[in-house]
Amino acid sequence: MNVRFAERSTLRDMRAYRDKESSNAEGSSRFTFDLSSNELVLPPLPTVLAGIEKGLPRLARYPDPTARDLTEDIAGHLCVSPDEVAVGPGSAGVLQQILLALCGKGDEVVHGWPGFDAYPLLVAISGATGVHVPLTASGGHDLDEIRTRVNARTRVVILCSPHNPTGTVIDQDELHGFLRSLPAHVVAVLDEAYVEFDRGANPPGLPVLLSEHSNTVVLRTFSKAYGLAGLRVGYAAGPRQVMATVRKTAIPFGVTRFAEQAAMLSLRSEDELCERLAAVAAAREELTAELRELRLPVLLSRANFVWLPLASAAESFARTAATAGVKVRAFPGHGVRISVGEAEAHRTLLAALGRADRGNWF
Template identity: 40%
Template sequence: MSAPSSTGPADPMARPGPPEDDRRDPGPPPARPEITALPDYSSARAGSVPITIRASSNEAPFGPGALVVDAVTERLRSAHRYPELGAVTLTRAIAEQLGLDPDQVVAADGSLSLLNYLLISHCRPGSTVVHPWRSYEAYPICIRTAHAEPRAVANLPDGSHDLAAMAAAIGPDTAAVILCSPNNPTGAGLSHDAVAAFLAEVPPSVLVVLDQAYVDFVTDPQAVRGLELLPAHPNLVLLRTLSKAYGLAGLRIGHLLAHPQLCRAVRKIVPPFAVSALAETAALAALVDLPHRDRIVTAVIDQRGPVTELLRRHGLPVVPSEANFVWLPLGDRAAEFGARCADAGLGTRVFDGEGVRISLGEPDLPTRLSSIVSGLPEVS
């Protein structure tokens, strides 16, 4: 008697597989088409020599102050413990400094993350979000991440927002409008009266997000005062950060200021420990160390005028800036000038076909820029 087959009887319901030669690795499941189509976030370009002055990311020119270093070093001893849930202590400290109720504040890992959470909580498939352009390159990425469609509105020739055109772009499917003042990367700011008038035109069902990442560097007395507008406009949201004037870019701390109902919605989807223990500790110390913040702000403002004058003297267009950077709308010459800077060890942010953004504050920046533009003819 022959031995029974080790494979057992054939399964009558089994379907034959493809021939061995036709089996191919299908790879992982594909991402949403609108995500794969998104552009990569830009970065500084390398030159023929190492970058020795980093003027590409709008960072503070100095490291954190002694209060922050000491506090973070001490907290590091208990890094095996999770941070405080919801960054409650930091939220209260920010609210106290700004004269708000803690229910009007949400802290997280950067203001960009908070924009993501805000749009995810309020956009639906088919929603549109109106935003300025050229502006922060992450806006279209955040909008599409939230299943919405971006509606870009071109800036005015002076680099500021065309608020009339943005208001006209609002439609029945608009979930939000994003404003950026001072605008990144042009540095142009919006006036208080202009934003107040704009808010009066926007339907109350549409969010108005005012990104104020660079508010600490504003010197224009007519600039928008976002906090004053919050009480009368429940649809207004302010975004701020400790990355710039407080010198904590590497720790990622931002906050959202809005009506308590909006804040509750955002908190529901913010990860439980969005602010790390070290980041919260650093932020609490930085909020107390205002002299260090003032040192950073002063270094930027003191440099802004002379750098603008230097560049203009050599025939380069510069938009008047209220931020910690200057914008050169060079158009087709942007890549060439950015390469010239990189070859001199100066890192800048180049937007091909549009312009070059140069961050301010590094002590050696004016001298390096002077040597870079020295070969260009001066304009009287």
């Protein structure tokens, strides 16, 4: 029997997210070390683990569909009102809610490229068309070029700082100037998934940013610095009217009880988090220095990963790492992103690179 259906045109050339990669299930991968997904190698904070274990008996119960307690805690953490906050299954899930709320067929979403590899798919799911703007030679956003790409069809501009995959940050004065330049029909989404690695456990400035720019939404996650990638919980903060619409596009019960509880406990564990951020920063700087000793180009990163702008040599580099059992993230034609991981993973990777013929990488 042939089933006829009208596939959304923007999805026809898309693949399901990373559908050709090996499973992340323990023991199922050919890789010994995975430095490809920017995961925190440390387990969740002890306070969080204890809270999850305590909640296990309630596993058969649905969570609060509004995640009200977490929403209020996030609002307090950010010094904003609860109706200026929306939560969802990771920052990618919340971004999908935002795009579904604001975009449709014929609309455009502008963002830098290379970028988070889920951006194109999430834009296509909304029915909109993605407009990719190349990064600068230093791995940052070309804000002037992004602004020239904004037109009457543009509904959303996505900025990422620290940027995934390069680790660069947007200068605050340049950011404010750019946001002031946007027309009223465009919403700017500032993806700050990695901001804690740059500015600590309680990054300053967000209430001021939101009060000065009524067209701006800030996106954050508990997956990275807080080490809760497996629980899927993130949030956005922005104008009340936008957030009210974003909450309507949420999947019912999308934030589980465990995710909500873990996120709330994480927000109350600032001292523990600061210790971890310092450890990640030290490991990042050590990895950067060791890669540079091998005469490899490495950008200064403010996240939990480093970026090597290897252009056409990106895939060759990734294959060299794979032969040593280390998985890194290659962006063909652009470069390679290496997550900060275990010391043993770094040693294994560096040893493999030291043995490799690097002459054809430059």
